[in-house]
Amino acid sequence: MSRRRHEEEHEEHDEGKERWLVTYADMVTLLMVLFIVMFAMSTVDEKKYEQLKEGLAVGFGRQQSILDGSNTATSDQGASQAGASSYEMLLAQVPTAQRTTVTKILEESDRLRRERSYGDAQVEVERLLKVWRKIDKALRHQGLRDDVRADIDERGLVVSLVSQHVVFEPNVAELTDRGRRVVDTMAPVLKDLTEPIELDGHTNQEKVKPKYFPTDWELSLARAAHVLRRLEEVHGIRAGRLRATGFGHTKPLVDPALAGSQRVNKRVDIVILSQAPAETRALLGEAFHALGENLSAAHLTLQEDRP
Structure with missing residues (x-):
């Protein structure tokens, strides 16, 4: 035992x-x-x-x-x-059980990261809207509000000079007198910002060779440079914050087939470039439109733009 x-x-x-x-x-x-x-x-x-x-x-x-x-x-x-x-x-x-867990972790991480980026995009949109409201107030005070359209996309706040009273004369790269008033009214708000500002020049889609420029590429760039020079030389905005780009006829604002579209598509966009991370900027347009706020509610319509 x-x-x-x-x-x-x-x-x-x-x-x-x-x-x-x-x-x-x-x-x-x-x-x-x-x-x-x-x-x-x-x-x-x-x-x-x-x-x-x-x-x-x-x-x-x-x-x-x-x-x-x-x-x-x-x-x-x-x-x-x-x-x-x-x-x-x-x-x-x-092993299958662990692989499934890792996949779920990655999917959850993706979802959380997008939610964080979307939240950051909403905050950035609100900040850009504050800038726009200052510009809007200044333009309304001068009776110039209907001369621009505004939007928020992946670049930032985009203010387009689109009125037939503001845009350039045919073949010319200089703003009209009213156009200079619009730029001068916006300039104090722009000067107080810290973000870079991009001036994007555009021509319309008429298949006509510019009279004073080799192609519409040079014409659109000259228009952007003209606005850039005014912001720098007249209003003292630091040159390091400014850059000019010409897009020719390649980026119409509205469908070229619509009546009156050529006067709208011939424009300069003043773009306040967001400095948010790329993943956040990609969601700016989505976050803005989700707010249901239409920046262009009072802009010049094609119907109003017709003579």
Whole structure:
């Protein structure tokens, strides 16, 4: 009896010794998954790298991932595609249950990141609307409100000089007297800002060669440069904040097939460039239109623009 009891105690003792193997096996499995993920991140393209990095941070209940090193993504398209392929292959080697969990983490991270970006976009839209209200008030005080249209898109706040009283005469790159009044009225608000300002010149879609310029590209750029010079030379806005771009006839504001559209499409856009992150800027238009506020409610319509 004593011998049998001793043998049973010995077996129980041996079983206790082997329990550590369960923990060890779990640790080895987790290490394998970790190394697979680390290798995948070393070859994956930038988008998947950021997704996985943030996904792991969210999954472990942290606001930021500890993986804050520099990106190893390459700009070469072929290498990027190969990295994405390697990522998918390595992820497929993870046990199904864990792979599903990682996928859910990435999806949840995507959703949370978009929600954060959309919230930031709403805040940025509200800030740009405050700027617009100042411009709107100044223009209304001078009786010039109907000479512009305004919108918010992925670039920022866009104020377009579109009235037939403001836009340039045919083939000419200089503003009319009324056009100069509009720019002069907006200038004090623009000067108080810190954001860069882009002047985008546009021509209409009439297939006529400009009289004083080789093509409509030069004409549209000259119009933008004319407004830029007025903002700098007359109103003292720092040149480093200003840049001029010409788009020729390539970006009509309204459908060229509509009657009166040519007078509207011949314009200069004054763009207050948002400095929000790219992911936030991409949602500015969506956030603005979701507010249901129409900046162009009082703008010059095509019907009013007809003689």
